[in-house]
Amino acid sequence: MDLPTLELAFPGPERDRGVAAILSGEKTALTGLLDLYAHAGEPVPEVGRRFSVLDSEGRRAVTIELVDVRVVPLKEVDDDFARSEGRGYADVAEWRAAHEVFFRSEGVRxxxxxxxxxxxxxxxxxxxxxxVESG
Incomplete structure (x- = not known):
């Protein structure tokens, strides 16, 4: 079965760390900017949707299934969710700072x-x- 693909960040070290965190079980959450979905004309993903997560080489590294999807303002993200991102964030303030830098990055612009x-x-x-499945 061909699944839609999901690419974390942009190819390179950031994506590789994210894929490794999923494979190790540290990363169980991800965040997207609603503006990016709207700009691409893509609907917000729904619970139960599966994706093939690609590595920096464009190969399928892991298959995931969404178990919770919420559209929320940044101010409603909590420490638990921030830590679930598997990037070593101590709290939501650290998570938010990192995400604001990424969302304002040249690639997102x-x-x-x-x-x-x-x-x-x-x-x-x-x-x-x-x-759901590794590799």
Whole structure:
């Protein structure tokens, strides 16, 4: 069965760390900027949706299934969710700082054609998942 693909961040060290964190079980959540979905004309993913997560070489590294999807303002993300991202965030403040830097990065600006406005009310897609199959 061909599944839609999911690419964490951009190819390179950040993506490789994310894939490794999924494979180790440290990463069980991910966050997307709602603006990116809207700009791409893609619907927000639904619970039960499965994705093939690609590594930096474009190969399927792991299959995940979404178990919770919420569209929430940045101010509603909590410490538990931040730690579930598997990136070693101590708390939501550290998580938020890192995500704001990424969402304002050159790569995201290139995708959107502008720098997104980041604030307490900026909407993100907070997703929790489980690993279905490795490799």
């Amino acid at each position: 290139a995708l959107l054609g502008r720098t997104p406005v980041m604030g307490d009310d900026t909407l993100v897609v907070a997703q929790r998942f489980r690993v």
